[in-house]
Amino acid sequence: MAYRPTERTEARRTQTREKIVRAALALVARGGYREAQVAAVAKRAGVATGTVYRHFPSKADLLTEVFRVASQREVDAVAQAGGETAQERLIAAVDTFARRALQGRRLAWALLAEPVDPAVEAERLQFRRAYADAxxxxxxxxxxxxxxxxxxxxxxxxxxxxxxxxxxxxPLSPTHADTDVDVLVSRLITFCLRSTTDQEVD
Structure with a gap:
C-alpha cells in the first residue's frame, strides 16, 4: 500500500520547511547570502543538515525561496502604502520602499544588489516587476x-x-558610511514627483 501523508505529518513538514526558511532569512539579513550556509541554517533552525536538503535539494533552491519570501513582504508593504490621491500614494510608496530598505540594509542589499546564483537573479527580476506593477x-x-x-x-x-x-x-552597500535617511528619502520623493507630475514637495 502506498504511503499517504496524514494531515498531521503534512502540517509538521510545512512547519519544518517554514522554520528552515526563517532561519535562512535571519542569516541573510545578518550577513548576506554567504552567511546562509546549509550547515548554519540547519543549526539555527534546530534540524539536521539532511533535513534541510529534504526540503530544498540545493542551497540555490533554499535561497530562492528565502528571496521570494523576503521580497514579497517588501512588495506587499509598498503596495499597501496609503493615501487619498495618487500623488499621496506614490509619496507613501516611495517613503515605504526607501525607509524599509534603509532600516534593514543588509537584507535590502541582498534583495537589490548582492551577487547571486542565476536562480535567485531570475527571482530578482520578478521582484522588480512586482514593484513596478504596484x-x-x-x-x-x-x-x-x-x-x-x-x-x-x-x-x-x-x-x-x-x-x-x-x-x-x-547607501545600502555594506562598505558605505552612514546615510541621512530623511534627506535621501526626500530626494527620492522629489524625483518621483518630478517624474510623474508637475509638482514637488512643499
Missing amino acids: FASTIAEGVARGELPPQDPAFTATALVGAIGEALVG
Whole structure:
C-alpha cells in the first residue's frame, strides 16, 4: 500500500520547511547570502543538515525561496502604502520602499544588489516587476482620475523602480558610511514627483 501523508505529518513538514526558511532569512539579513550556509541554517533552525536538503535539494533552491519570501513582504508593504490621491500614494510608496530598505540594509542589499546564483537573479527580476506593477497601478488610477498627467504607467513605473533601486544601492552597500535617511528619502520623493507630475514637495 502506498504511503499517504496524514494531515498531521503534512502540517509538521510545512512547519519544518517554514522554520528552515526563517532561519535562512535571519542569516541573510545578518550577513548576506554567504552567511546562509546549509550547515548554519540547519543549526539555527534546530534540524539536521539532511533535513534541510529534504526540503530544498540545493542551497540555490533554499535561497530562492528565502528571496521570494523576503521580497514579497517588501512588495506587499509598498503596495499597501496609503493615501487619498495618487500623488499621496506614490509619496507613501516611495517613503515605504526607501525607509524599509534603509532600516534593514543588509537584507535590502541582498534583495537589490548582492551577487547571486542565476536562480535567485531570475527571482530578482520578478521582484522588480512586482514593484513596478504596484507603482503602475497607482499611476494608471491617477491618470484615469485626472490626478496625474497622461503618461504610460508601465513605462513610468519601471523607470521609477529602476532609478530608486539604483539610488539606494550605494547607501545600502555594506562598505558605505552612514546615510541621512530623511534627506535621501526626500530626494527620492522629489524625483518621483518630478517624474510623474508637475509638482514637488512643499
